[in-house]
Amino acid sequence: MRTVADAIVVEGLVKRYGDRAVVDGLDLVVREGEVLAFLGRNGAGKTTTAEILEGYRTRDAGTVSVLGEDPAHAGSAWRSRLGIVLQESQPLGALTVRETLRLYAAYFPRPRPVDEVIGLVGLAAQAGQRAGRLSGGQRRRLDVGIALIGRPDLVFLDEPTTGFDPDARRQFWDVIHGLRELGTTVFLTTHYMDEAQVLADRVAVLRDGRVAALGTPAELQALRGDVEIRFELPAGVGAADLPALSAAPDLAGGVVRVETSAPTRDLALLCGWAEGRGLELANLTVERPTLEDVFLAIAGDHAEAAS
Amino acid sequence: MRMLAEQVRADLIAFGRRPETLFFTVFLPVIFLVLFEAIFGDIEVSAGSDYALTQSTLQVPAFMAMGIVSACFVSLAITMVNRRETGLFKRVRGTPAPAWLLIAGQGVTSLLIGTTMVVVMLLVGRIAYGVEVSIDRVPWLVLSVLIGAAVFSCLGMALASITPSSEAGPPLANLLVLPLYFVSGVFVPVASLPDWLSSAASVFPIAPFVKIITWPYDPAEPDIPWTSVLLLVAWGVLGLIVAARFFRWLPRRG
Numbered sequence A: 001m002r003t004v005a006d007a008i009v010v011e012g013l014v015k016r017y018g019d020r021a022v023v024d025g026l027d028l029v030v031r032e033g034e035v036l037a038f039l040g041r042n043g044a045g046k047t048t049t050a051e052i053l054e055g056y057r058t059r060d061a062g063t064v065s066v067l068g069e070d071p072a073h074a075g076s077a078w079r080s081r082l083g084i085v086l087q088e089s090q091p092l093g094a095l096t097v098r099e100t101l102r103l104y105a106a107y108f109p110r111p112r113p114v115d116e117v118i119g120l121v122g123l124a125a126q127a128g129q130r131a132g133r134l135s136g137g138q139r140r141r142l143d144v145g146i147a148l149i150g151r152p153d154l155v156f157l158d159e160p161t162t163g164f165d166p167d168a169r170r171q172f173w174d175v176i177h178g179l180r181e182l183g184t185t186v187f188l189t190t191h192y193m194d195e196a197q198v199l200a201d202r203v204a205v206l207r208d209g210r211v212a213a214l215g216t217p218a219e220l221q222a223l224r225g226d227v228e229i230r231f232e233l234p235a236g237v238g239a240a241d242l243p244a245l246s247a248a249p250d251l252a253g254g255v256v257r258v259e260t261s262a263p264t265r266d267l268a269l270l271c272g273w274a275e276g277r278g279l280e281l282a283n284l285t286v287e288r289p290t291l292e293d294v295f296l297a298i299a300g301d302h303a304e305a306a307s
Numbered sequence B: 001m002r003m004l005a006e007q008v009r010a011d012l013i014a015f016g017r018r019p020e021t022l023f024f025t026v027f028l029p030v031i032f033l034v035l036f037e038a039i040f041g042d043i044e045v046s047a048g049s050d051y052a053l054t055q056s057t058l059q060v061p062a063f064m065a066m067g068i069v070s071a072c073f074v075s076l077a078i079t080m081v082n083r084r085e086t087g088l089f090k091r092v093r094g095t096p097a098p099a100w101l102l103i104a105g106q107g108v109t110s111l112l113i114g115t116t117m118v119v120v121m122l123l124v125g126r127i128a129y130g131v132e133v134s135i136d137r138v139p140w141l142v143l144s145v146l147i148g149a150a151v152f153s154c155l156g157m158a159l160a161s162i163t164p165s166s167e168a169g170p171p172l173a174n175l176l177v178l179p180l181y182f183v184s185g186v187f188v189p190v191a192s193l194p195d196w197l198s199s200a201a202s203v204f205p206i207a208p209f210v211k212i213i214t215w216p217y218d219p220a221e222p223d224i225p226w227t228s229v230l231l232l233v234a235w236g237v238l239g240l241i242v243a244a245r246f247f248r249w250l251p252r253r254g
Helices: A046-053 A097-107 A114-120 A136-148 A166-181 A193-199 A217-223 A263-277 A291-299 A302-306 B002-016 B019-040 B055-085 B088-093 B099-129 B135-162 B169-183 B195-201 B206-217 B226-246
Strands: A006-017 A020-031 A035-039 A061-066 A082-085 A154-158 A185-190 A202-207 A210-215 A227-232 A250-252 A255-260 A285-287
Touching: A006 A046, A006 A185, A020 A046, A020 A185, A020 A210, A035 A046, A035 A166, A035 A193, A046 A061, A046 A154, A046 A185, A082 A136, A097 A114, A097 A136, A097 B002, A114 A136, A136 A154, A136 A166, A166 A185, A166 A193, A185 A193, A193 A291, A202 A217, A202 A291, A210 A217, A210 A291, A217 A291, A227 A263, A255 A263, B002 B019, B002 B099, B019 B055, B019 B099, B055 B088, B055 B099, B055 B135, B055 B169, B055 B206, B088 B099, B099 B135, B135 B169, B135 B206, B135 B226, B169 B195, B169 B206, B195 B206, B206 B226
Parallel strands: A035 A185, A035 A202, A082 A154, A154 A185
Antiparallel strands: A006 A020, A006 A061, A202 A210, A227 A255, A227 A285, A250 A255
16 A cells, blocks of 8 residues: 555565575565664665665665655655665764764755754764764764754664664664654664664564564564463473363473463463462463564574575 | 865865874875985986986975875875775765765865975975976976876776775785885986886886976976876876776675
């Protein structure tokens, strides 16, 4: 379903390196004004896809529309509506924060005032400091400042917080929250589930070059809505002795796992059964799957992603 | 125009704040001029037919040539490679800034740095060593500087295009120019070189450049060295072709 208010529309995107398809039939719609987290393991095709959308790479098949234009043929008017934070890119280390932003402001037709951007990314105290002497987190915020200077409608952030300490990540997240208030569409590439959960309106999980799951964090969590009941199998009891539950239990290393959509009923059964036999269920836990679990299930394991 | 001015301003600030580039590009040729004047200044060489020029006079334009090569070829190539490999060019290509801006910005920056060195050496030569350029040939001096800056910038762009990594930049650039400084009349007068060496060197771009920039300082030489001008411009064109063919905006990896 394509509407005028879609910032990005991708259909059947394919990118091959040699005979290996890194992106393999990817479909995706990013709505105007939303923060979309684009998740996947290393090698799942995240950066390749982002760089096709940004106009850096050509594609082998499929149609792509970013802000209504094909990035492969778009010109400088189109670029003036984008803000791009690359995965690896250093500003000129010898220039100060203010000088750097002033230079990039000159590239755009209607730039934001430099001091406004410095405020947006929280670098007021470092405005006169050279970029080469900023901390990693501060430099990344300068990167975002550079991306914001041209009043972009759409911002690409490619793994912006990799290697950050928790404080720096939280500060960075505040900056992204600020972006949403400006009404900017954000395409956020990340492999941190918690980051997606905090920042994103919707999450797309990439696997083997395709979108394997797409939805709000809550919707994704509901994909594996089953609650997991876990406990240690008491001594002298076999798996066959357990009561009949709504799902078959999984026994590994003396630990029983049951993924159930009827946790109350199954718990009552289990507890009644244990109580009747005078058993104590050691380490009994009942947990909803986290988004991290969902991601792990959808994105596939490392060995698969690397192959 | 405003965009170019901002780019050149930023490039100059960035250049001026890096002590190592400032030293090797700007101070070294001037220091060399002063040292060479102190050591070899009194030696007489016969450059033209009638006049006996001192080495003192010849060294001023020779080190001016070194200054231009240093700013427009060595420093330009190293800077371009660095900016490409650190992803700076890639990022700027993601903005509406036109592609020519980065090339023009670096070209103008190098021209300004090179010209400043030429002016400094002109004044040092004049004030400290009494070396004078004939007034009617000053326009030719200006023209030589502009031609040299343009040609060596093209060659610098060409070198940057074929340099694989940041690490390879400085050694590659210096490997190319250092031997040529010795055999092209910068460190050692051409007259004191064996014939085979000077004629071998004369086909490379530094020798003809030294020759045309020396002409305003050598009143004994009546004719403008047009052959050298043509040879130099041919090198510039070659540089431009190589640069256009192999130029990359993106770093090697990614």
